[in-house]
Amino acid sequence: MSxxxxxxxxxxALLFILIAPFTIFYYAIYVFNPINAGNIYLYAIQVFADIIxxxxxxxxxxxxxxxxxxxxxxxxxxxxxxxxxxxxxLTVDIYIPIAHENFKIVEKTITSASQLEYPHTVxxxxxxxxxxxxxxxxxxxxxxLKRPREGKKYAxxxxxxxGLSHGKGEYFAVFDADHVPKKQFIKxxxxxxxxxxxxxxxxxxxxxxxxxxxxxxxxxxxxIFYQYVQPAKNSYxxxxxxxxxxxxxxxxxxxxxxxxxxxxSEDIWTTILLHEKGYESLFYxxxxxxxxxxxxxxxxxxxxxxxxxxGFSLFFHHNPLFSKNFTFDQRLQYFFSxxxxxxAFSILIYLILPIIYLLFGIHPMDVLHNKSWLxxxxxxxxxxxxxxxxxxxxFKLATISVSIASFAPYLTAFFSTILQQNYKWSATGSRKxxxxxxxxxxxxxxxxxxxxxxxxxxxxxxxxxxxxxxxTSFWVLVNAYLLIVFLAKGIAGEKS
Amino acid sequence: xxxxxxxxxxxxLLLFVAVIAIAIATLAITxxxxxxxxHQSLKIKVTVIKTLIPVxxxxxxxVKKVQVTNGQQVKKDDLLVRLDNPALxxxxxxLDKSKNNESAQTESNVAKEQEKNFLLKAxxxxxxxxxxxxxxxxxxxxAKVLNLYSNKDVKLIARATTDDYLKIKxxxxxxxxxxxxxxxxxxxxxxxxxxxxxxxxxxxxxxxxYFKLKSPxxxxxxxxNEDLTIDLDSQKTTYTKPIDLFINFWNGYISx
Numbered sequence: 185m186s187x188x189x190x191x192x193x194x195x196x197a198l199l200f201i202l203i204a205p206f207t208i209f210y211y212a213i214y215v216f217n218p219i220n221a222g223n224i225y226l227y228a229i230q231v232f233a234d235i236i237x238x239x240x241x242x243x244x245x246x247x248x249x250x251x252x253x254x255x256x257x258x259x260x261x262x263x264x265x266x267x268x269x270x271x272x273x274l275t276v277d278i279y280i281p282i283a284h285e286n287f288k289i290v291e292k293t294i295t296s297a298s299q300l301e302y303p304h305t306v307x308x309x310x311x312x313x314x315x316x317x318x319x320x321x322x323x324x325x326x327x328x329l330k331r332p333r334e335g336k337k338y339a340x341x342x343x344x345x346x347g348l349s350h351g352k353g354e355y356f357a358v359f360d361a362d363h364v365p366k367k368q369f370i371k372x373x374x375x376x377x378x379x380x381x382x383x384x385x386x387x388x389x390x391x392x393x394x395x396x397x398x399x400x401x402x403x404x405x406x407x408i409f410y411q412y413v414q415p416a417k418n419s420y421x422x423x424x425x426x427x428x429x430x431x432x433x434x435x436x437x438x439x440x441x442x443x444x445x446x447x448x449s450e451d452i453w454t455t456i457l458l459h460e461k462g463y464e465s466l467f468y469x470x471x472x473x474x475x476x477x478x479x480x481x482x483x484x485x486x487x488x489x490x491x492x493x494x495g496f497s498l499f500f501h502h503n504p505l506f507s508k509n510f511t512f513d514q515r516l517q518y519f520f521s522x523x524x525x526x527x528a529f530s531i532l533i534y535l536i537l538p539i540i541y542l543l544f545g546i547h548p549m550d551v552l553h554n555k556s557w558l559x560x561x562x563x564x565x566x567x568x569x570x571x572x573x574x575x576x577x578x579f580k581l582a583t584i585s586v587s588i589a590s591f592a593p594y595l596t597a598f599f600s601t602i603l604q605q606n607y608k609w610s611a612t613g614s615r616k617x618x619x620x621x622x623x624x625x626x627x628x629x630x631x632x633x634x635x636x637x638x639x640x641x642x643x644x645x646x647x648x649x650x651x652x653x654x655x656t657s658f659w660v661l662v663n664a665y666l667l668i669v670f671l672a673k674g675i676a677g678e679k680s
Numbered sequence: 681x682x683x684x685x686x687x688x689x690x691x692x693l694l695l696f697v698a699v700i701a702i703a704i705a706t707l708a709i710t711x712x713x714x715x716x717x718x719h720q721s722l723k724i725k726v727t728v729i730k731t732l733i734p735v736x737x738x739x740x741x742x743v744k745k746v747q748v749t750n751g752q753q754v755k756k757d758d759l760l761v762r763l764d765n766p767a768l769x770x771x772x773x774x775l776d777k778s779k780n781n782e783s784a785q786t787e788s789n790v791a792k793e794q795e796k797n798f799l800l801k802a803x804x805x806x807x808x809x810x811x812x813x814x815x816x817x818x819x820x821x822x823a824k825v826l827n828l829y830s831n832k833d834v835k836l837i838a839r840a841t842t843d844d845y846l847k848i849k850x851x852x853x854x855x856x857x858x859x860x861x862x863x864x865x866x867x868x869x870x871x872x873x874x875x876x877x878x879x880x881x882x883x884x885x886x887x888x889x890y891f892k893l894k895s896p897x898x899x900x901x902x903x904x905n906e907d908l909t910i911d912l913d914s915q916k917t918t919y920t921k922p923i924d925l926f927i928n929f930w931n932g933y934i935s936x
Contacts, residue, residue, distance in 0.1 A: 543708035552842060621686045623693035631697045638705035645709065645934050646716050648846050650923060 200574050201252070204245055204567045208238060211564035214557065215549070223546040226537065230548035233533035236526045241568055243520035244413065248575075251416035260419065262466065268378045269302065269371065276304040276370055277353035277434075281343040283311035285361040289476060291320055293364050298324050302370040309347040311336065340427075341450035345442045353434060360428040362476035363389070369472045373431045376466055383436035383463035384455060387429045387470060388414070391477040397673035398484050399477035401586025407576055413521075414467040422517035423467035424455035428475070436463050449494020456502070456518065460509040481674035484586075485593040485625050492597035495525040500601055528594030535588070535632055535663055538656045542643030543635075551652045558655065581669065588663070589670040592628050622678055629667050636664035713935065715843070723909050724848070726838045726856050726867070726891060730829035730904040733804060738797040740821050741765030743813045750811055753900060754802045754828070761813070761825050763798040804830040807903060834899035836867060836891040836908065845872075845889060847912055853894060856908035861901060865908065866894035 214220055215234050221227035278297050282290050294317070297306050306326045310317055313330060321328035331346050338345075344358065355377060359365055373385045388410040394400045417423040427450075436458055437443065444453035455465055478484040504510060504518030541547045549557050573579045623630065640657050647653035744764035748754060768791055775788035809827035813819060836856065840848065848854065848869060855864040873888035893899055 543705065544711065552846065621689040621693070623690040623697075627693055627697050630694065631701055634698055634701040635704060638701060639708075642705055642709050642712065644927065644930050645712050646931055647927065648843070 198252075200567060200571050201245060201249055204241070204571060207563040207567040208241065211560050212238060214560035220550050220557070222548055222550045222552075226540065226546060226548035229533055230537060233530040233537075236523075237530040237534075237568070240523055240527055240530075241571070243523055244408070244571075247416045247517065247520060248412050251419050254419055260421065260464075262376060262382065263378045264375050265378060266371070266375050269374045274355060274374065274377075275353040276302065276374065276431075277351035277356040278304055278306045279309055279344055279347045279351070279356060279358050280306065280361060281309045281311065281340050281347070281358070282314070282317065282361040283339075283343070284314075285312070287314065287316045290314075290317055290361045293359055293361055294320060294324065294326065296364045296366075297359060298326055299367065300365060300370050301367050302374065304370060305351065305353060307347045307351055309343045311339075311343050338445045338450075339447050341443045341446050344450075345445065348434075348437070348442055355431055355433055356437075357431045358428060359473060360475070363428045363473045364475070365429070365473040366471075369429075370431075372470065372472055373468060376468070377431075377433055379464070381462070381464045382466055383433045383458045384425055384465040385431045386414070386423060386425055386465065386467050387472045388467075389426055389429060389475050390471040390473065392474045393476055393479060396477075396479050396677060397582050397669075398479055398481070398586055398677060400580055401582035401584075402477045402484065404576060404580050404583040405587050408572055410469070412575060415469050417517050418467050420511070420513035420517050421459070421464050422514045423465050424518075424521070425451040425465070427451040429473040433463075436461070446497075448490045449497065452494050452498060452521075453502075456498070456504060456507070459514060460507060462509070480678045481622065481671075482620065482625060482678065484674070485590075488590045489593035489597045492525040492528075492594040493601055495522045496598050496601035498522055499525075525594050525597070528591040528598065531588055531591040532595065535591075538660045538663070539632070539635055539639045541656050542639035542653070542660060545648055547652065552649060555651075558651075581666075582673075585666040585670045588666050589629060589674075592625065622675060626671060626674075629671055633664050633667050633671070636660045709934065716931075722844065722847075722912050724838050724840055724844060724912065726836045726908045726910055728902045728904060728906045728908065729835045729837055730806065730831070730899070730902070731833060732809065732904070733806070733828045733830050735760060735800055735803070735825045735828055737761075737763060737800065737819050737823050737825050738821060739763065739765060739768075739794055740819065741768070741798065742818050743815050743825075744798075746811060746813065746815055748808045748811070748826075750808055751903070752808045753805075754808060755805045756802055758802045758805075759799055760802055760808070760828075761800040763800065763819060765795075765798070768794060800825055802828060804828065804832055805900075806830040806832075809904065829904040831899045832896075834893055834896070834902065835870070836893070837873070838889050838891065838910070839886040840889055841886055844912075845887060848889065848910070854891070854910050856891070856910050858902070858906070858908050860903075860906065863901070865898050865902075867891040867910075868894060 212234075216231065218227070278300070280290075280293060280297060294306070294308055306324075308317060308321050308326055308328050310328065310330050318328050320326075327350070329347055329350055331343060336342065348356075355374060357365075357369065357373075369387075373387070376382050376385045389406065391399050391403045394403045414423045432454075437454070440454070440457040440461055444450045444457060446453055458465065478487050498504065498518070499522040504522070505515050507515060507518075510518070537548060551557055576583075640660055643653055643657055643660075741763045742765070743761060745762040747759050747761060754760065772788055772791045772795065775784045775791065778784045807829045809829050811826040812824050813826070819825070838848075853866050853868050856867050857864050868891065870890040870892045873890055
């Protein structure tokens with residue numbers, strides 16, 4: 185019997201986890217004290233941004249810390265006997281939902297799925313009606329299913345449920361078209377289902393194309409999630425499905441009426457329904473499938489938008505904080521996950537406030553009479569910046585750049601959620617995606633870059649306060665640089 | 681065809697975004713230049729505040745002679761007012777006659793000691809303010825004789841908006857002009873006085889700023905409650921930081 189491995193946290197990171205509350209508190213007593221307010225409207229905006237940012241950092245902090253201080257005997261112990269799967273005859277299905285993806289990518293996934301160790305049946309669920317895929321399936325002797333045209337609803341979840349109506353296996357795995365499973369996938373995950381209550385085993389999303397700029401950034405920004413947050417959520421039985429590279433227990437899914445019927449984020453909804461029924465989920469921190477992260481700005485934004493829509497729709501329409509059947513820990517953990525997407529507001533506000541200062545000389549804080557703002561801000565900034573650095577050991581430029589740039593898809597997701605508009609789903613890297621002009625989606629970034637440079641020129645015309653102007657200019661330049669790198673690399677990727 | 685259309689849409693959007701950005705920037709720079717022009721023609725009134733020292737009589741009597749006039753400069757220990765008490769003088773002369781009587785001698789010494797209080801001297805150098813007595817008039821013990829405005833620790837106070845304060849603070853030394861004397865005085869900012877804050881009619885919040893004279897001897901020629909003016913336009917920076925060179929160059933460049 186083995187228990188789940190959680191990655192140990194390094195000592196420097198541990199130190200920062202201990203220091204973080206103090207620096208955050210030190211910053212908060214300065215910012216949330218209205219006596220330090222400068223321009224009152226900007227101050228309100230700043231407080232809003234800081235509340236979000238501090239909540240997100242604190243939620244990460246609480247998750248990791250609680251996991252850290254939790255005694256070993258209190259963590260979940262699950263049976264894991266590799267031989268159990270051979271003592272019984274277990275039927276396993278594999279579903280590969282595809283829709284217009286590049287054939288070369290799909291081919292690799294389907295081939296690897298058919299070669300997994302342990303007997304299994306592969307179902308290719310084609311929403312794209314591709315002749316090449318049909319032929320490939322015929323050659324590999326794989327079941328090829330195509331939804332009837334009139335029943336095409338609910339994108340991926342509709343497709344999966346259509347597949348479920350054909351497959352009869354006791355357990356099933358799902359792979360997105362661009363996630364290539366490793367041979368031992370089933371052999372490693374299936375033994376967990378010896379625990380009667382486990383309905384979901386999820387493995388991390390790992391990307392192979394990290395030599396490219398955007399995938400490198402996406403991969404690293406997800407690393408905190410997969411290395412620290414998901415394993416920590418394991419302790420509270422709150423780790424959730426990430427859409428691909430996971431195995432479900434069929435009877436549990438049948439009990440909740442199939443995969444949740446939604447246009448986006450059916451993964452997390454399904455997990456919530458499972459948890460509400462009292463089933464357990466598990467995150468197994470071992471890379472068992474290698475995926476393909478979006479390389480172009482448009483596909484990256486679409487992916488982020490989809491994820492963010494999931495987060496926001498959960499927050500506004502089915503807030504896990506008020507879910508009846510959850511334990512307190514589960515409520516909190518789901519809530520923390522939802523919070524992440526609100527960071528878009530903070531990012532946008534942090535990008536714009538320094539520009540406003542340079543242009544109009546108004547500042548949310550009273551920087552003229554109280555010089556201590558740097559004193560309060562620097563330790564806070566260092567903690568927030570260095571905490572992920574120490575957790576990840578190294579920090580790539582791409583990660584920061586990509587994280588900053590993703591405020592745009594988050595915000596569009598936010599507005600489409602509250603306005604109840606459905607964003608048209610299309611797959612990561614699918615061929616249809618390159619049609620719309622790039623400026624349609626990056627205009628906020630371009631605007632910020634242009635106005636940044638203008639602001640620096642104007643800011644140095646008779647600056648009222650030299651220190652603040654110098655610090656602000658530096659900050660604006662750094663932000664502009666990060667956005668430029670994102671745009672340059674992204675647009676270059678878009679063309680190739 | 682599709683590529684050309686995409687390119688066109690991209691360029692149009694880029695142009696649109698750039699135009700909006702430039703419009704906002706133009707708005708900002710116009711606001712800044714206008715504010716700057718307004719400030720440059722700004723004159724700030726500075727009021728001289730001298731410490732008021734009341735000079736008090738320490739004995740009953742009559743005012744024999746007032747040695748000073750209103751507005752006169754006096755140095756420390758200069759004689760200001762001479763008092764007289766005929767009763768006391770006579771008593772001393774009577775007591776002095778009985779030289780052998782020891783108690784009479786002691787009494788006479790006490791009276792002489794009191795006589796010293798007849799001479800009122802300047803406790804600090806300064807300017808004579810109001811004189812409350814006239815020659816020959818009776819005076820009581822502890823009655824106020826005159827006001828002296830001390831030349832020590834002269835303060836100057838101005839009320840200015842925060843923006844003006846920043847402009848003032850940039851200069852290490854300022855020249856304050858006195859119209860009465862047609863003379864400039866070098867002053868520097870001392871500290872702020874929040875209790876002097878006030879809100880003017882048009883809603884601008886003003887703060888009290890204290891100045892000090894660079895050379896304390898300048899205070900001799902200033903009168904209490906006198907108004908000086910700082911003309912921000914005519915101020916010359918006494919020294920230039922490297923960053924100021926850059927800013928001056930830049931401001932000149934933009935103002936063109």
